Amino acid sequence: MHAFQIPLMPPYSFERLFQRLQTHPDPQLEVQAENNLLRRVFRVGSRPVLTSLQFVGSIDQPVLQVGTTSALSAEERDELVRTIRHVFCADLDLLPIYEQMQEEAELAVLVKRFRGLRLMHDSDLFQSMVKTIIGQQINLTFAANLTQRLLALAGDEVVDERGVKFLAFPTAEAVARLAVEDLRPLQFSQRKAEYIIDYARAIVDGTVELERLWAMEDEEVVAHLTALRGIGRWTVECLLMFGMGRPNLLPAADIGLRNGISLVYKLDTKPDEKEIRRMGERWEPWRSIYSLYIWEAVGAVKRKEVWEE
C-alpha cells in the first residue's frame, strides 16, 4: 500500500458526508462508515487505480489519508491528488458562505445542523453527465441501480489484494460501443439508452470537447450542451454543479429542490421554477451550496433524523 495525506479545508464533516451517502448511494463507493473509510477506483490517465480514502483528524482539522494498491509516478500522484481534492471539495472556504446563509433564519438552521457538509463531486465530466442523464426523472435508488448495472456491463474491473472486485466507471469509448439493445435489459428506457450512447459517441468523435467547458461561463455551457438531444437545462446545471464544482448553480426545476424549499420555508405548496429563481437571487454567488443544504434537509427527513430548531 502506497500512502500519503491530503489536508482538507475546515470545516469538513465526515459524519455528514457518510450520512449523505446513506440517502445518496454511489455504486462506485465501498463505504465503511465505522472506519470513516471509502474505497473506489479513480482513473489516473486511463489507468484505473484502486484507492482507499480514510478521513482522520476532526471537523476543524480534517485530513484525508489516501492509499493506493499500485505504485504511482510523481506525475500520476499529482493527478490523483488533484482529482481527489476536486471530488471531495477540499478547497472551498465555507465560512463566508455560512455568513451569508445566516442572514435568513430558515437557512441559519441548516448551517448549524449541517456544518461542514460539502458536495462530493464527480471525478470527471463524462461520468458526471452519464450519471445525471441516468438520474433524470427517476428516484435516487433506482438511478443508483441503473448506474451499477452500467458499471457491471461496461466498466473496467480492478481486483484488490484480497481478491475483491471493483469497477471503474466505463470510458466514453466503452459506452460508445454499446447498442441500445444492450441497455434495455438493464431497465434503461429506450430514450435514456439512446441519450447516453449518443452522448458517448459525441465525445468519442469529437463533436463535444469536454475539456473546453472549463473555460466557459455557466450559461455558455448550458447553451452548448442543451443542443444535444436528451440534455436539458436541469442536466447541464447538474453537470456544472456536481461535475465541474461551479458554485452558483440553482436547478430551479428540480423536484427535490422544490420539495426542499417547501420544507425549509414551511410552505403549503411547492414553489415553481420562476418563484425559486426569484428566491435564489439573494443566494448569489453561492447558489450551489444553498441548493446542497436545502436538498440535505430532505435527505435528513428521509433518514428520519430528528428535526429540532
Added chain:
DNA sequence: GTCCAGGACTCGC
C-alpha cells in the same frame, strides 16, 4: 391500486 421520484421530448392546439 395510486402517486411520486433530484426530466426531456413530442405532439396538438
Added chain:
DNA sequence: GCGAGTCATGGA
C-alpha cells in the same frame, strides 16, 4: 408558447 402524454421502475 403551453399543457398532456410517454417513458420504466420502486417505494410509500
